Amino acid sequence: MNRHGGKERLPAPPKAGPTVLVGNPNVGKSVLFGLLTRRYVTVSNYPGTTVEVSRSPASIAGRRAVIVDTPGVNSLLGSGECERVTRDILMRERPSAVILVADAKNLLRSLVLAAQLAEMEVPFVLALNMDDEAQARGIDIDTELLADMLGVEVVRTVATRGIGMEALARALAGPLRLSRFAVTYNPAIEEGIQQVAALLPPGLLAARSVAMMLLAGHYGASALEGAPAEMAERVDALRQGLQARYRRPLGYVMSHQRAEAARRVVAAVSSRRAVGREPLAAVLGRLAIHPLAGIPLVLAVLYLLYKFVGEFGAGTLVDFLEGVVFGRYINRWAADAAAWVPVGVVRDFLVGEYGLVTMALSYGLAIVLPIVGTFFLAFSLLEDSGYLPRLAVMVNRPFKAMGLNGKAVLPMVLGLGCDTMATMTTRILDTRKERLQVTLLLALAVPCSAQLGVILGMIGGLGPVAALIWAGVVTGTLFSVGYLASRLLPGRGSDFIQELPPLRLPRLSNVVLKTVARMEWYAKEVLPLFVAGTAFLFTLDRVGALSRLERLASPLVEGLLGLPSQATETFLMGFLRRDYGAAGLFNLARDGQLDPLQALVSLVVITLFVPCFANFLMIVKEFGARTAVAVAAFIFPFAFLVGGLLNLTMRALNVGL
């Protein structure tokens, strides 16, 4: 695509390699690219990928060059699509120069890339961009010392104002040096790198870097041209031998040591001076990701969520809508209107026990909608405040302890919105095993927003002890299954690098509009399913299958779980949507048909219940029908087993709620 579409002829391509812009996301690469090129921009997908790469001819200090703008990355050795594209451009096109664009406010991230460029033996200039913002925040960087430590030119730039462009052009025009920023890894890793490098074809450029990629498992040995056929096997054996000496994946270990080296450089070259009082949002933002101070903040957020959704949404609002609006008016009007319907079956389907109005609409509009409405409102507040990515940083630590790799945090947190979509997001994970592990955990123990809302609503009526037991059982299950799955399905590791937008006071209009949009979507998407579910139950009841199913499930539902037989219906609803099942349990509890222990046990089962129909279809699409059936076949008995164990334990210990 030619964005500027002029008729001028393109200058003949230069013979030297291109000048490549490399940097983390949001550091101003594209602005710098625009300043350097100004004219023709060819944007095309990198072959075999969906990643866009911009190229344009330019004249830098009188020399012609092709400038390439690569996608923003946090590592050059990872296996993500953007990282692969950037790495391939650097390794295959052998650039004559690289401009490493750094955010001066966050030098550490860029120095990790600098270390990798040095390992790749690619000459580069460091453009310390956003220098004005760094100065305003009191961050001083000694560029002379930095240039000395890295062994490359360092130029201060403010790309948005065109500052530093001449100095950058001068630096590019001069002879470029290879960086001397050499990271020394643990002796065992250094030995492994040397052994793998010795296996590589002679004369291969950046052999050390390629050896590291092979050890990290980010670069298939077969991808190397001219490599002997048996090389892959020998590299693999070396990699496995070295990996056995570390608890964490080799890629992670190397990244960690590289980051430590970068941290030492940052400590040496940068200093902070006081620039007045730090804004409250910045202080809170820092506290929110602090390993210790962040915990009370997480607990405070959960407590407020519980009070708002569980007590106000599920108590006050549901009482009003179900007791007054539906109880006094809508159900009565519907019954009066249905009395005119001559056909008994139709009348029953409208206002009977499994009626369209008395069950589907009553559940959907009077129970679920106010609860998920309050939850959506609270969720929109969290989103708009910028707290959610900080929550991801906080949960990253326990996730790592259970053996999940860093990137897995994202779909797990997104699952709190919708498990179906989060299942799709698992594509960002590196291996099928990792994806399967996270998909299983999502389907098993991460309640979606609607389900979480109804669960919070029901727990609101049970009290804090029940809430703690529920949370303990669900997180305990999540961690145990996650840990076992990570042992049984070992996957390669990856770092978790999360962009953190600033913490801010939410804007009321944003929050209200988001909540309104979500509630409308929920009503459109979910109410028809509630109607379909009610019709299904109505049909089962009419043909007498419902009572047979209840009798069939009696040993499980009444015997193991200690629940009344009516709970079977709610689990049937749960097959369609887990929040529908939870709404059924909520209704049973409000009618006094569940005592507190029964309510708790049923909540644990419905939380861990089989994935909803849409999520099941998504798993079929992503992994195939056999895997989807296997996931459901594991979860269904497992949910009942955990619920049964909880019931028996609580009764044996005589724990009162």
Place this chain on the structure above:
Amino acid sequence: MKCAFCGLEFTQDDVRCDPACPLARGCPVVCCPRCGYQTLDESRSALVRLARKAGTVVRKISRGRDEPS
């Protein structure tokens, strides 16, 4: 629009979630091209459009009151 999770600004065209998703038809969900976070395309919500119109009317009325007669 701005991703509520990672803060990336992007346009909602061509970033809808996977069309092969079983719920894709008419789905108002858009996914951030960087982190995959899902959010709703508010421009497709009739209630949001209505709320925006109501907001505009309220603002016009309050401005009219503030102006000296």
